[in-house]
Amino acid sequence: MKRLTLYLVTAVLGAAFSAASAGDVDALAKGCNDCHGPGGVSQSSDVPSLAGLPEFVHSDALYVYRDEERPCTESKYRHGDTTRPATSMCAVAAKLSDDDIDAIAAAYAALPYVKMTQEFDATLASAGKALHDEHCDQCHSDAGTNADDEAGMLGGQGMDYLRTSFKQFADDTRGQPKKMKEKFDMLSEADLEGLDLEALVHYYGSIQ
Ligand code: HEC
Numbered sequence: 001m002k003r004l005t006l007y008l009v010t011a012v013l014g015a016a017f018s019a020a021s022a023g024d025v026d027a028l029a030k031g032c033n034d035c036h037g038p039g040g041v042s043q044s045s046d047v048p049s050l051a052g053l054p055e056f057v058h059s060d061a062l063y064v065y066r067d068e069e070r071p072c073t074e075s076k077y078r079h080g081d082t083t084r085p086a087t088s089m090c091a092v093a094a095k096l097s098d099d100d101i102d103a104i105a106a107a108y109a110a111l112p113y114v115k116m117t118q119e120f121d122a123t124l125a126s127a128g129k130a131l132h133d134e135h136c137d138q139c140h141s142d143a144g145t146n147a148d149d150e151a152g153m154l155g156g157q158g159m160d161y162l163r164t165s166f167k168q169f170a171d172d173t174r175g176q177p178k179k180m181k182e183k184f185d186m187l188s189e190a191d192l193e194g195l196d197l198e199a200l201v202h203y204y205g206s207i208q
């Protein structure tokens with residue numbers, strides 16, 4: 001009898017601590033934060049902040065990485081034990097269950113978004129603002145910092161991360177909404193030596 005009771009208790013505990021339990025999410029997030037920064041607030045220009053990322057955008061990104069349908073840059077660890085071998089978002093996402101993905105996206109969405117302090121060129125930033133107001137504001141309001149838009153966070157995101165994302169959208173290696181693609185196609189056609197995209201990078205970098 002004693003055994004049976006113990007087994008039942010273990011089974012119940014096991015269910016309570018399934019993949020998406022709070023403890024496991026904390027443990028998972030610790031690994032994420034070793035690249036994405038303490039509390040999911042990035043301290044590296046090429047790594048996006050996760051704190052405050054809209055839940056749907058975050059989970060969708062992880063599913064897309066897991067399907068290897070988005071380019072994955074190999075990255076070293078930035079915090080904690082930095083001697084761990086470099087890895088990539090495709091490799092990270094491959095280890096996550098659906099429950100993990102949904103729980104982790106919800107956990108980061110509950111945290112406040114913090115803008116990065118970074119150096120920018122004021123002339124480029126003002127050219128970028130004009131482009132943003134004309135082409136991007138309709139879906140990315142408040143300089144792309146309005147989480148209710150469910151469209152990714154732009155203002156105050158690391159400039160190197162934005163630069164890489166823009167190139168991936170412009171050369172079509174990263175998927176994007178059809179209406180946004182029309183804008184990027186237009187921008188890159190008009191674009192001499194990447195100036196339009198670079199202006200947008202400086203504009204979003206100027207939001208601090
Ligand atoms: C070894 C470093 C590293 C680790 C560990 C890591 N990431 Fe990343 N992550 C990156 C880098 C670098 C990028 C941006 C470049 C890219 O897309 O590959 C990124 C991009 C992302 C993005 C895309 C953001 C967007 O707005 O589209 C999400 C979401 C993300 N990571 C979530 C996570 C989660 C959740 C974890 C933990 C389960 C995690 N990352 C662990 C380095 C890391």
Ligand code: HEC
Nearest residue numbers: 057060135136139150151152153165177179180183184200
């Ligand atoms: C029709 C609406 C729409 C327009 C217009 C639009 N976007 Fe987006 N954008 C989105 C949505 C929705 C997402 C989230 C896509 C996803 O999660 O796959 C997104 C994602 C992004 C991301 C990725 C953010 C991240 O976290 O990695 C960037 C960068 C971006 N947009 C920049 C722009 C720029 C710059 C413009 C103007 C040139 C623009 N977008 C115009 C809807 C739009």
